[in-house]
Amino acid sequence: MSRPRSSLTRSEPLAQQIARNVENDIHAGRLRHGQRLASSRELAQEWDVSVFTINEAMGLLAKKGLVVSKTRSARTVNAPNQEVRREVTTSVPQVLMIGGYAGSGKTELGRVLTRETGWAMLDKDSLTRFVVEAALEVMGLSRNDRESETYLTKIRPAEYTSLLEAMTENVQVGNSVIVTAPFLREFSSEEWLNRQIAACRKLGANLTIVWVYCDEDTMHTYVKHRDAPRDGAKLANWGGYMEGVNLEFRPPVPHVVIDNSVAGELLVDQARRLVAQVTEEVGK
Template sequence: MSRPRSGVRRSEPLHQQVARNIRNDIEAGRLRDGQPLPSTRELASEWNVSPFTINEAMDVLIKEGLITSKPRAGRVVNAPHVTAEARPKPSSPQVLVVGGYAGSGKTELGRIVARETGWPMLDKDTLTRPVVEAALELLGLSPNDRESDMYVNKIRPREYEALISAMTENVQCGNSAIVTAPFVKEFSDPAWAERIQATCAAMGAKVSFAWVFCDADTMHTYVRHRGAARDAQKLANWDDYIAGIDLELRPPAPHVVIDNSASSKPLQDQARSLVSSLLSKDADQQ
């Protein structure tokens, strides 16, 4: 809750947007059970909304049981279910490949699934960003560059190579894995999906693909909310960015679509349905 946030947009009521993002942070484990929340005034400043809007958002989360209000302690996260549930172990390694555009919520989905299952969470940015930023600086480029030919043709392929290698090593050790990255180029290439399927099959693992969809307005809210420097160019030219991407892109293999738009079902509900589906398929194949 300490990172700066830009103002939310009005694709849904402001308090619902704030509640949705805080709910996702709770379910993804960024906000922990028993953790005190900042004051109303601090949250209002953080989200660039009025204290009234924050109070409305808190009322939503209190009614859902995710927040409690305690005398002298203020508002506190109430989410013992996030860590207390039993974690199922599949009969053979499972690989869940999660893609989506910037700000779609793919990392949040991956984190929720990881907390539900105990499977390792392999996120491209977490694994590679410090090295990528250092490499870009050594090449005389901005560490936030994600548009130049040097990044796209020289550095990006190595990022994904490292990510898939981390997945492969986990599966070779008998572990399942959740792999999150945009995968925009990869999901445009049927041959890439076939190679991943063949690689996993050769190791006795089952692979599933998920695409996190987000409408343009909600995506804009998420991108602004995370405040990442690498998103500055997208935000400065948002209309051009949206015009240049294909919101209808889907993986070129059997897949699940997770709708993380403002009007969709809560992300945690969709994540749990996804986990149930993966484990049901595993049980059917035993």
Template sequence: MSRPRPKAQRSESLHRQVARNIRNDIEAGRLRDGQSLPSTRELAAEWQVSPFTITEAMDVLIREGLVVSKPRAGRVVHAPHVTEAPRPKVSVTQVVFVGGFAGSGKTELGRVLARETGWSILDKDTTTRSVVEVALELQGLSPNDRESDVYVNKIRPREYEALIGTMTENVQCGNSAIVTAPFIREFSDAAWVSRIQATCKDLGATPHFVWVYCDASTMHTYVRHRGAARDATKLANWETYISGIDLELRPPVPHIVIDNSASSKPLQDQARNLLATILNEDVDK
């Protein structure tokens, strides 16, 4: 948590916004049990808020039991449940497809689910980004380009092909998987969804489709906070970007919506409810 982050926005109180983001990092495993947090002054500089705001945020996390104060160690992450929770066993291999717009929190949701289950997490960016960046540079384009015809029509389809191939290989080996990607085109295409359902059925796996919804204001905050170079065009033309996407997009099959807006229930609670639904369906089969 050392890189500077853009100034926190007021879609919710600043200290709760900071607490929520740190909570998500803890539950997703980015901050580990026993890890010391930066000092109040360092966190204040990182989040571009006052030290008092950081103290309030830490008080929230301390009350929740996610942070403890230790002599000479300062504030320390307390999250044994993240690594020590019993992993569920399933009778049928499960595949969870998690989609959402940039900054919706789909990767965080995927990581929480993976932490809870031990299932493979297959994230499109992690799987393909370094190769995509080289491919774009070889075409004389910016490695951060995600808008050109070359990327959209030539490179992007291969990204998803590689992602689904990796999922298939995991399932063939008997591993349940959590697959995270925007899936904007894919979840809009009933034929694509039908093919994925058929592929999973042939592999003896049960697919689940999840859409992570986030209101425009909260999404803007998430995108700004992650500071990814590939988001520069979106941020520079945010109103145009938002007006060009369909926030009501949903998969054309039975699915679960996770609301990751600032006013929603904690992402971790929704993740566990989602997992309970999946496991109950597995028991019923």
């Protein structure tokens, strides 16, 4: 039985969800200072909501000073602090391994952290997606397949192996890295997590496990907006998909939880606190 999603029928939460996603994109640098935003009508089509909801979302961002609005069709991003480049150095390499369900905001968190630290970001989809899609086609499967036994047993393990190899190469030369992927199976295994902690320690690095929590409504809004072909099966049967999602899940080893729900603290503030926590522990 699927969970109710009544809040998506109300304009205010939707406006807050959209505003939060746009704000995350600003702090992550995907939307740049001075960049002109699309018109309310274009944004309404992009987000599949009413113009009224978009105007509410833009109003929330304007109150924070993140969007300057001359008219509803001439809004620009106001984030002059983006020009300041931050670099965080530590005595030993740091590895932030970030997992979460689709649409939780793990990649957005990774981007924010990268801007806050200057550390390398390794995102599974960015590193492996095109090779995975080509492999699926060669095997006679859909490029968007992420559910078949073939994908799960033959391709998915290779994706994560490649991701961890890229992480290892960075750490070996002293780079701190931010690694983002769902990690749903991996973060469920205490044995797997302890192996990664030990492997990083052997390389002289500290590993911090991060889980991104997000409520169902916010996840749905983001997954729908990003319009990725691989999400088609999820959106076609969202209720069925959510039956397999455990919002109470947490990794079985010490970890940090980031709350990317509308009611949660700003993602950038949580990211900065995470960086402060990591660097403080290194200094002890």
